Amino acid sequence: MRTDIVGRPMPRRDGLLRASGQVVYGVDFKVPGMLWGKIVRSEHPRARILRIDASRALSLPGVKAVVTGRDAPDGLYGARLWDEPILAKDRVRYVGEPVALVAAVDEDTASEAAQRIEVEYEPLPALFSPFEALREDAPLIHPDLGSYFHREFDCHPVPGTNIASHIKIRKGDIAAGFAQADLVHEDTYQTHPVHCAYIEPHAAVARWEPNGRLTVWSSTQCPFLVRRQLAVALKMPVSRIRVLATAVGGGYGGKALMKIEGACALLARAAGRPVKLVFTRSEEFIGTNTRHAFSIDIKTGAKKDGTLVACEARLVVDNGAYTDAGDGVCWEATIGATGPYVIPHQKVDGLLVYTNKIPGGPFRGFGWPQVHWAFEQNVDALAHRLGIDPLEIRLKNAVEEGSLSSTGEALHSVGLKACLRAAADAIGWDKRERQPNRGYGISVVNKLSIPYTSSSAFVKVNEDGTIHLLCSAVDLGQGSDNAMIQIAAEELGVRAEDVDLIPADTDTTPFDDGARSSRLTFHMGNAVRKAAAEARQEILRRAESVLEVAAQDLELRNGRISVVGQPGPFLSLAELVMRSHWLHGGPILARGSHVDEDIVAMDPETGQSPRPAAYFEYGAQAAQVEVDPETGQVTVLRMSSAHDCGRAINPLAVEGQIEGGAATGLGFALMEEVQIEEGRVTNPNFMNYCLPTSLDMPPLATTIVEGYPHREGPFGAKGVGEASCIGIPAAIGNAVYDAVGVRITRTPITWERVLDALERKKST
Amino acid sequence: MALDTVQKLSVTFTLNGESVQALVEPRTLLLDYLRNHVEVTSARRGCESGQCGACTVLLDGLAVHSCSVLLVTCRDRSVTTIEAADQDPQLRQLQGAFVDRGAIQCGYCTPGIILSAKALLSEKPQPSDMDIKIALAGNICRCTGYYKIIEAIQDVAKRSVAPGAAGEAAR
Numbered sequence: 001m002r003t004d005i006v007g008r009p010m011p012r013r014d015g016l017l018r019a020s021g022q023v024v025y026g027v028d029f030k031v032p033g034m035l036w037g038k039i040v041r042s043e044h045p046r047a048r049i050l051r052i053d054a055s056r057a058l059s060l061p062g063v064k065a066v067v068t069g070r071d072a073p074d075g076l077y078g079a080r081l082w083d084e085p086i087l088a089k090d091r092v093r094y095v096g097e098p099v100a101l102v103a104a105v106d107e108d109t110a111s112e113a114a115q116r117i118e119v120e121y122e123p124l125p126a127l128f129s130p131f132e133a134l135r136e137d138a139p140l141i142h143p144d145l146g147s148y149f150h151r152e153f154d155c156h157p158v159p160g161t162n163i164a165s166h167i168k169i170r171k172g173d174i175a176a177g178f179a180q181a182d183l184v185h186e187d188t189y190q191t192h193p194v195h196c197a198y199i200e201p202h203a204a205v206a207r208w209e210p211n212g213r214l215t216v217w218s219s220t221q222c223p224f225l226v227r228r229q230l231a232v233a234l235k236m237p238v239s240r241i242r243v244l245a246t247a248v249g250g251g252y253g254g255k256a257l258m259k260i261e262g263a264c265a266l267l268a269r270a271a272g273r274p275v276k277l278v279f280t281r282s283e284e285f286i287g288t289n290t291r292h293a294f295s296i297d298i299k300t301g302a303k304k305d306g307t308l309v310a311c312e313a314r315l316v317v318d319n320g321a322y323t324d325a326g327d328g329v330c331w332e333a334t335i336g337a338t339g340p341y342v343i344p345h346q347k348v349d350g351l352l353v354y355t356n357k358i359p360g361g362p363f364r365g366f367g368w369p370q371v372h373w374a375f376e377q378n379v380d381a382l383a384h385r386l387g388i389d390p391l392e393i394r395l396k397n398a399v400e401e402g403s404l405s406s407t408g409e410a411l412h413s414v415g416l417k418a419c420l421r422a423a424a425d426a427i428g429w430d431k432r433e434r435q436p437n438r439g440y441g442i443s444v445v446n447k448l449s450i451p452y453t454s455s456s457a458f459v460k461v462n463e464d465g466t467i468h469l470l471c472s473a474v475d476l477g478q479g480s481d482n483a484m485i486q487i488a489a490e491e492l493g494v495r496a497e498d499v500d501l502i503p504a505d506t507d508t509t510p511f512d513d514g515a516r517s518s519r520l521t522f523h524m525g526n527a528v529r530k531a532a533a534e535a536r537q538e539i540l541r542r543a544e545s546v547l548e549v550a551a552q553d554l555e556l557r558n559g560r561i562s563v564v565g566q567p568g569p570f571l572s573l574a575e576l577v578m579r580s581h582w583l584h585g586g587p588i589l590a591r592g593s594h595v596d597e598d599i600v601a602m603d604p605e606t607g608q609s610p611r612p613a614a615y616f617e618y619g620a621q622a623a624q625v626e627v628d629p630e631t632g633q634v635t636v637l638r639m640s641s642a643h644d645c646g647r648a649i650n651p652l653a654v655e656g657q658i659e660g661g662a663a664t665g666l667g668f669a670l671m672e673e674v675q676i677e678e679g680r681v682t683n684p685n686f687m688n689y690c691l692p693t694s695l696d697m698p699p700l701a702t703t704i705v706e707g708y709p710h711r712e713g714p715f716g717a718k719g720v721g722e723a724s725c726i727g728i729p730a731a732i733g734n735a736v737y738d739a740v741g742v743r744i745t746r747t748p749i750t751w752e753r754v755l756d757a758l759e760r761k762k763s764t
Numbered sequence: 765m766a767l768d769t770v771q772k773l774s775v776t777f778t779l780n781g782e783s784v785q786a787l788v789e790p791r792t793l794l795l796d797y798l799r800n801h802v803e804v805t806s807a808r809r810g811c812e813s814g815q816c817g818a819c820t821v822l823l824d825g826l827a828v829h830s831c832s833v834l835l836v837t838c839r840d841r842s843v844t845t846i847e848a849a850d851q852d853p854q855l856r857q858l859q860g861a862f863v864d865r866g867a868i869q870c871g872y873c874t875p876g877i878i879l880s881a882k883a884l885l886s887e888k889p890q891p892s893d894m895d896i897k898i899a900l901a902g903n904i905c906r907c908t909g910y911y912k913i914i915e916a917i918q919d920v921a922k923r924s925v926a927p928g929a930a931g932e933a934a935r
Contacts, residue, residue, distance in 0.1 A: 021845070021874075200872045656869055693903075693910075
């Protein structure tokens with residue numbers, strides 16, 4: 001489909017504002033009379049709270065309020081499984097869990113007061129490994145699991161155990177499948193916790209209005225989700241809460257769910273004044289989320305010619321102390337555990353297991369980098385053992401249009417093979433030469449977008465002919481503002497510069513499920529497109545009486561209305577709107593929404609569903625590495641990344657997503673690690689938690705693969721934000737094997753692990 | 765206020781070309797002074813430990829992490845923040861190039877990175893990509909992977925090649 005504005009590279013509308021430092025992020029936001037809050041956090045991984053004495057804090061001049069679990073409502077919140085309180089009541093389940101809150105006239109006083117709050121605990125035996133927690137005699141981290149609210153669609157808790165969710169795939173006949181295999185490769189792969197590490201920490205301001213309503217300004221990706229979680233936790237109706245999104249200084253999933261807003265609201269209510277809370281970097285590391293650590297047993301069977309016939313996997317997902325997004329991660333990872341391959345016989349169990357550690361949460365990729373790390377190395381190992389080129393085995397088995405997925409869905413909009421070829425070509429796969437200690441690796445990429453979500457949008461036409469787009473899409477840097485502007489302008493027939501986005505405000509902008517799961521382009525894009533189409537119809541209908549020409553004979557282009565096929569005269573949109581106000585009354589306000597209508601829940605026993613989610617993003621990523629055999633140091637020489645996003649609405653932003661995702665993937669593969677000992681994070685700062693810097697990024701070749709548009713996507717588009725990080729770790733792992741013949745099964749690929757593997761290889 | 769008993773010190777320094785007289789506690793950090801006393805919020809707090817670079821400003825033309833600089837050490841020195849772009853064509857050019865190249869995603873790190881780039885270009889008007897990478901090693905960007913940032917800085921560096929020096933640079 002030919003388009004004028006969609007598909008054009010478009011620099012950020014608010015770029016200069018951001019480059020000038022004039023954007024108001026959560027950390028910058030202020031209201032008059034505001035106090036500062038601080039959180040007192042648990043020092044024990046599992047303990048009973050015996051006593052909290054705040055008298056020394058309250059005697060400090062400037063301290064205005066202290067809140068403990070006893071003073072807080074007992075609502076539990078979560079995404080699908082609601083198991084988390086804002087403040088611990090009688091027990092704590094991880095080091096870092098909030099136990100008390102304090103508000104004071106400034107940040108220093110609040111910090112001092114927090115240190116003066118004395119909490120007496122009775123420590124209890126804690127569980128640090130999901131395998132310990134799975135033992136029958138393990139203490140229960142959530143004895144009340146059976147009474148918690150949960151969404152049946154994608155979360156299956158097992159009350160009386162530490163299993164927060166158990167998701168299953170049973171496809172074909174697994175025994176018969178392995179019986180057909182000429183070769184079976186089996187291994188165990190593990191991944192470690194990393195942090196989203198957005199540079200702006202969580203920040204929020206809460207204010208209770210005189211009429212009893214609550215207003216919260218937050219650096220959040222999902223204002224409506226936060227509002228719902230606030231309502232549940234505070235036990236009040238959503239309509240009594242207003243959430244406004246500030247600019248967000250990076251999120252990557254970490255600012256999707258409520259983290260800071262509940263505490264802020266409780267403090268503001270107790271103090272009777274607005275309160276601001278900003279996490280320190282150390283609080284980010286101990287009190288928010290990590291990417292879930294996985295342990296994956298996987299066994300894949302293939303014919304001699306490389307045809308995959310069976311795959312069995314068991315994922316043990318370390319949930320941490322509360323479920324947060326763990327249920328969604330476990331559900332998606334179980335679907336994705338066997339890769340985007342045609343495999344007739346599959347058996348997968350995904351177990352989400354509580355431990356007394358910082359909760360796992362949403363982070364770009366949402367379980368998929370972990371399962372790719374396992375199956376993409378497993379498939380690679382099979383290829384090497386069968387003497388088949390790693391690219392060939394992937395091309396041979398990769399899904400394409402109409403292939404059946406692990407859940408039995410007939411897939412649509414599948415550019416996987418084209419991505420594999422593009423990523424391979426970009427890194428020179430076919431011309432690669434064997435050089436000592438150097439190697440190449442490749443990985444497929446796929447990811448679905450969470451189901452059962454909804455987006456809605458209003459298009460409002462102003463008296464000067466400009467357009468206000470009211471939707472609650474939060475642009476946390478990924479570029480959704482431009483995508484929405486381009487879609488609206490294209491559909492309406494106005495110039496992109498005449499469309500503006502109104503920042504998300506739950507009182508005025510319509511419902512949306514948030515900037516997460518790479519969903520905005522597809523879901524909100526559709527809602528915006530429908531609203532824009534309706535606005536266009538309404539404009540032309542109103543123009544009928546002004547121009548005395550039937551609406552179907554009129555068109556709107558570049559903000560001007562004219563008779564189809566005639567060069568002029570034009571009626572400007574501004575003139576029409578003004579005249580129309582006097583003639584017909586206003587406003588010209590159109591609405592649009594998008595919901596995934598034909599989603600079917602997976603069968604809880606077999607995991608089969610004709611459509612568990614709206615779409616899959618696809619991609620392929622490759623790396624060339626050099627390994628120093630003396631030190632074990634892995635240097636990534638270059639990478640390539642090719643992605644099928646259906647159609648790139650704004651290629652500049654899509655490239656940005658691909659490049660940024662590559663850095664996220666590289667950090668996970670090689671550098672970053674939240675180190676946890678006995679439930680305690682031991683490196684809660686950027687000194688000891690190493691993020692990729694400019695010096696760490698190797699050259700990267702990016703390819704946007706078009707030609708596989710999604711029939712339901714706006715102009716064929718799908719998301720791309722998460723796919724871009726998913727295959728990099730496995731590609732690097734496979735390249736290390738290609739270079740020096742050792743398989744690193746545990747992330748991160750540190751020099752110690754490589755050296756250790758090289759030593760073991762030498763000794764055998 | 766119990767905590768407010770420390771004797772304050774007077775510090776005079778230049779901020780974006782204007783003289784500022786501050787009365788602060790000895791422990792006051794340049795970053796906190798900028799954000800909390802004079803409302804210069806373009807310098808941002810990210811890690812509080814001199815690692816992320818979101819708080820980067822220029823001190824006598826050198827890029828520093830303002831979260832790790834005591835205000836009293838700025839006495840009689842010159843502090844430049846991104847607000848100086850109003851008077852500095854090169855900062856404006858950098859901002860424009862960052863926008864055009866798509867080098868800005870969330871933008872939280874951007875003012876600091878542009879100031880680090882400015883310090884580099886002052887010293888080395890025609891940097892190599894490696895020079896840029898080294899100059900930015902103290903500025904973390906979690907969004908972009910740095911690729912478009914490096915391109916944007918090169919755009920400005922190339923634009924500033926004087927006509928006579930073009931051949932020099934090409935050689």
